[in-house]
Amino acid sequence: MPGAEASSRVGPARDPGASGAGQQSAQARGGHPASRRGALGLAEVDRDQAALFAKKYRGRPPAPVAVVVAAYNEAGSVGRVVEDTPGELGGLATEVIVVVDGSSDSTALVAEEAGALVADVPVNRGQGAALRLGYHLARERGARFVITTDADGQWRAEDMERVLAPLVAGEADFVNGSRRLGSTANTDVARNVGVVVFAKLISWLTGKRVTDPASGLRGLTAELTGGVVLDQPQYQSSELLISAAMGGYRIVEAPIYMQARHSGKTKKGGNLVYGWRFSRVVVATWLRERRRPRSTKTNRS
Ligand SMILES: Nc1nc2c(ncn2[C@@H]2O[C@H](COP(=O)(O)OP(=O)(O)O)[C@@H](O)[C@H]2O)c(=O)[nH]1
Ligand SMILES: [Mg+2]
Numbered sequence: 001m002p003g004a005e006a007s008s009r010v011g012p013a014r015d016p017g018a019s020g021a022g023q024q025s026a027q028a029r030g031g032h033p034a035s036r037r038g039a040l041g042l043a044e045v046d047r048d049q050a051a052l053f054a055k056k057y058r059g060r061p062p063a064p065v066a067v068v069v070a071a072y073n074e075a076g077s078v079g080r081v082v083e084d085t086p087g088e089l090g091g092l093a094t095e096v097i098v099v100v101d102g103s104s105d106s107t108a109l110v111a112e113e114a115g116a117l118v119a120d121v122p123v124n125r126g127q128g129a130a131l132r133l134g135y136h137l138a139r140e141r142g143a144r145f146v147i148t149t150d151a152d153g154q155w156r157a158e159d160m161e162r163v164l165a166p167l168v169a170g171e172a173d174f175v176n177g178s179r180r181l182g183s184t185a186n187t188d189v190a191r192n193v194g195v196v197v198f199a200k201l202i203s204w205l206t207g208k209r210v211t212d213p214a215s216g217l218r219g220l221t222a223e224l225t226g227g228v229v230l231d232q233p234q235y236q237s238s239e240l241l242i243s244a245a246m247g248g249y250r251i252v253e254a255p256i257y258m259q260a261r262h263s264g265k266t267k268k269g270g271n272l273v274y275g276w277r278f279s280r281v282v283v284a285t286w287l288r289e290r291r292r293p294r295s296t297k298t299n300r301s
Contacts, residue, residue, distance in 0.1 A: 042133075042136065053119045064093060065090075066095055066138035069151050082096050097119070117137075135220075144221070159255075162254040163177050181255035194214075218240075228240065235278055
């Protein structure tokens, strides 16, 4: 459903920063003013960026598969991520859309030189806000499928086909890449235990089994990205999973391999901060989705 902004239809305009998740450098902690969304469901800065983006890439033929990447100060790795993305997956052409927000390095330039379509948002709001804009841009260009990956190189381009295939076959609306069905090079015990604990919690809350609630590599139908409410400025992975599961979308998982970052370090703070904010998003999303009447949970016809 290209162009649809479901969050404007199914929920009131909110301050996405109200949930408090995010990295310290983002004013999004208290909700960056630029994140406030109007009646159309998009923040003013997003509407400006969408208009600029459409104008800039008007002459570029669209692709049915959009690989959407949120990038913040990832000049050291984003180029390789863009270049590694295959030009075709499952027989369908791909394009990479990188959403940079408020980076102080040359992330946008590097991504563009590597061949990506780039939205360079002037304020830093967080990964969730950037992905939300990326989904909108992908739908506006007519993408049928969206793959997300990170700009730090932690997810492999070789695994993209696996998160796309069930969508193309019409067997799923959401293919969650799972490091637990595959493997991870991350030796941080707290993070790995967190993945197991939150997976169990989300499975229990939603009644749908998931094994990796914090994966950055996933495949989504473009329709799903416009049919779920996405308010979180930073920690979107659990919000997306819970909203999709409780909205009746078909979710499957595919094994993927998580590797070390190409460069730099996490933007999401230490494990305690990460765990606390992640928990808040899980609970807030579950409460929100429970309250919403079933008929408004998706805008699928
Ligand atoms: N646009 C944007 N991207 C972000 C922001 N914070 C993190 N990211 C990107 O989101 C992805 C995952 O972030 P990262 O810090 O590696 O999180 P982790 O892998 O969960 O530790 C990377 O591509 C980051 O560049 C942000 O504030 N804005
Ligand atoms: Mg990372």
